Amino acid sequence: MDVTINPLSKAIGAEILGVDLSEKVDSKDLFHINLAMQKSLVLVFRNQKLEPNNLLSAVRLFGDTMEQHLTDTLMESHPEIAVLDSREMPPDKEGKIIPFGGRDWHTDHTNHEVPPKFTVLYAIKLPNSGGDTSFANMHLAFDSLPQSEKIKLSRLETINKIEDFAYIDESAREKFGKLPIHPLIRTHPDTGRKAIYVHPGKLEKLVGMEPAESQYIIQTLLDKVLTPDICYRHKWREGDLLLCDNRAVLHLAHHDYDLNEGRIMHRILIKGERPV
Ligand SMILES: [Fe+2]
Numbered sequence: 001m002d003v004t005i006n007p008l009s010k011a012i013g014a015e016i017l018g019v020d021l022s023e024k025v026d027s028k029d030l031f032h033i034n035l036a037m038q039k040s041l042v043l044v045f046r047n048q049k050l051e052p053n054n055l056l057s058a059v060r061l062f063g064d065t066m067e068q069h070l071t072d073t074l075m076e077s078h079p080e081i082a083v084l085d086s087r088e089m090p091p092d093k094e095g096k097i098i099p100f101g102g103r104d105w106h107t108d109h110t111n112h113e114v115p116p117k118f119t120v121l122y123a124i125k126l127p128n129s130g131g132d133t134s135f136a137n138m139h140l141a142f143d144s145l146p147q148s149e150k151i152k153l154s155r156l157e158t159i160n161k162i163e164d165f166a167y168i169d170e171s172a173r174e175k176f177g178k179l180p181i182h183p184l185i186r187t188h189p190d191t192g193r194k195a196i197y198v199h200p201g202k203l204e205k206l207v208g209m210e211p212a213e214s215q216y217i218i219q220t221l222l223d224k225v226l227t228p229d230i231c232y233r234h235k236w237r238e239g240d241l242l243l244c245d246n247r248a249v250l251h252l253a254h255h256d257y258d259l260n261e262g263r264i265m266h267r268i269l270i271k272g273e274r275p276v
Pocket residue numbers: 101102106107108251
């Protein structure tokens with residue numbers, strides 16, 4: 001198979017052409033794909049046609065799948081897959097519809113003691129326009145800071161809660177609402193590079209600080225570092241299978257489309273390690 005790897009931006013992301021993930025992937029190709037993932041942090045396999053079984057086999061090339069806490073979205077026959085359908089969102093307690101994908105820049109599932117290393121999204125159905133997802137290279141974000149700030153931030157730890165969405169049931173809240181503590185600056189286990197690691201929506205507070213002060217510190221930091229030169233905005237095509245390295249990437253779902261039109265993604269998470 002002739003595999004082509006094209007960068008999608010200077011800072012982050014690459015697309016993979018010439019790989020059919022419904023078939024066996026050559027070990028040499030997989031080696032190059034893994035290298036590209038390490039370098040680019042986001043990979044997009046184009047033109048995939050994957051039934052749930054094939055999708056799970058393909059994803060397991062990169063690690064074991066893990067349990068997700070969006071209980072009401074899980075596919076009955078394959079509960080490792082969350083079906084994120086923009087037409088199926090229940091309102092929150094105030095009656096407001098919160099689109100899947102969070103409301104702001106974030107990394108996934110920080111309310112878990114051992115959060116996922118990769119999020120995998122497979123584009124099943126897209127709106128006519130809009131619905132892009134942006135990604136930011138948080139190694140470059142950390143590198144851009146002055147040394148004194150790097151040292152200060154490296155001492156901070158986040159306390160992480162589960163969100164108050166109606167599609168998360170009580171048992172999941174109990175199981176995944178235990179307020180784990182993670183370092184704000186984590187070290188990538190494969191490369192040793194540091195990255196800013198945070199989900200503001202799940203941030204209860206920073207250790208030793210009040211919630212409002214914590215949010216202020218994080219928002220000020222993100223406003224400063226999330227510049228266009230470290231970001232890539234992905235315009236989805238149906239059949240895209242995208243891998244994102246949550247340990248070094250924040251993402252943002254753009255909600256600039258008609259939710260009733262139906263945007264459907266299959267999402268799978270791959271087990272990671274305890275952040276350090
Ligand atoms: Fe997310």
